[in-house]
Amino acid sequence: MYLSKPHPLQPNGEGVLVTGCSSGIGWATALHLARSGFTVFATVRKQSDANSLQQLHEPNLIPICPFDLTQRDQVLGIHDQISADLTKRGKSGLYAIVNNAGSGSIAPIELMDMDKFHVELQARLLGPIALLQSFLPLIREANGRIIWIVTPALITTPYVSSIHACDFAVNCLVRTLNMELKPWNIPNIMIRCGGIQTSASDRSNSELEAAYRNWPQERYALYSAALKKLQHEFAVFDQKRTPSEEVAKVVAQVLCASRPKPRRQVGHMSRIASLLECLPQELADNLIGMRR
Numbered sequence: 001m002y003l004s005k006p007h008p009l010q011p012n013g014e015g016v017l018v019t020g021c022s023s024g025i026g027w028a029t030a031l032h033l034a035r036s037g038f039t040v041f042a043t044v045r046k047q048s049d050a051n052s053l054q055q056l057h058e059p060n061l062i063p064i065c066p067f068d069l070t071q072r073d074q075v076l077g078i079h080d081q082i083s084a085d086l087t088k089r090g091k092s093g094l095y096a097i098v099n100n101a102g103s104g105s106i107a108p109i110e111l112m113d114m115d116k117f118h119v120e121l122q123a124r125l126l127g128p129i130a131l132l133q134s135f136l137p138l139i140r141e142a143n144g145r146i147i148w149i150v151t152p153a154l155i156t157t158p159y160v161s162s163i164h165a166c167d168f169a170v171n172c173l174v175r176t177l178n179m180e181l182k183p184w185n186i187p188n189i190m191i192r193c194g195g196i197q198t199s200a201s202d203r204s205n206s207e208l209e210a211a212y213r214n215w216p217q218e219r220y221a222l223y224s225a226a227l228k229k230l231q232h233e234f235a236v237f238d239q240k241r242t243p244s245e246e247v248a249k250v251v252a253q254v255l256c257a258s259r260p261k262p263r264r265q266v267g268h269m270s271r272i273a274s275l276l277e278c279l280p281q282e283l284a285d286n287l288i289g290m291r292r
């Protein structure tokens, strides 16, 4: 249980930095929070995405661009802009960071594209740590909190290990931060998403189809049946994904709760995944492995 000071349950312009707002969960979250009364600093990589956010004409929604988590200068460069904006609005400190940005790909570890994995590690781990280091003084000032959008983090699933490896690591970081930042009552909360409707699933599917053509064919042949089966299962799974607005609502609840729980579940299959996490690792791995 956190012994944090009472937090405002009614948002009154508190500043929230949300990463990855060009689409999907980030876009829905930025919009929902801005409409709920937070001041949202919504990061995007491309100017065209910043323009799209601008065109929503939400006075509390401020696009921050360019912001690529693989570019250290961009990650550190936004601090002064946001700090100045908060001061202009009469706010002391930044109330929250929502670490959302990220992408992932489907591949057996044997065939994983190492350049892509490197980018993913930067976007999901190194970038968010640099961001946190930069903004913690402002978060401390606002008696704020940090949210991490993840999959149910301790489940291993074949062929999506780059995503899950990051989530395992985020799980470790969050739990450690909850110990290290306890003296200042800065909770870190994981929002563990099951299947959420975003364009990410179509994109990973197209990338997988392209990878089939590029991988060494004799090695791809070793995995092709399993990967086709996985694609078929994903096609069924995709029909049942939860709208990203549901994640946005959970983020808002977590931001408004006086004592937020350190882990929340949302989305198709997230509860089952959470139950699997409670099992001994060997049993959970065997159960998941049986389906492959």
Ligand SMILES: NC(=O)c1ccc[n+]([C@@H]2O[C@H](COP(=O)([O-])OP(=O)(O)OC[C@H]3O[C@@H](n4cnc5c(N)ncnc54)[C@H](OP(=O)(O)O)[C@@H]3O)[C@@H](O)[C@H]2O)c1
Pocket (backbone or CB within 6 Å): 019, 020, 021, 022, 023, 024, 025, 026, 044, 045, 046, 067, 068, 069, 070, 100, 101, 102, 103, 104, 123, 149, 150, 151, 163, 192, 193, 194, 195, 196, 197, 198, 199, 200
């Ligand atoms: N969808 C799900 O079922 C699901 C389930 C569990 C967890 N999640 C997690 O939720 C988060 C959002 O996913 P989503 O489904 O909403 O995907 P999405 O629609 O593809 O959104 C991903 C966002 O992250 C941004 N991004 C990617 N790499 C970046 C980088 N290096 N630096 C800065 N921004 C970057 C993208 O920007 P660009 O448009 O410029 O690429 C985009 O704005 C991800 O971390 C994902 O792992 C998703």
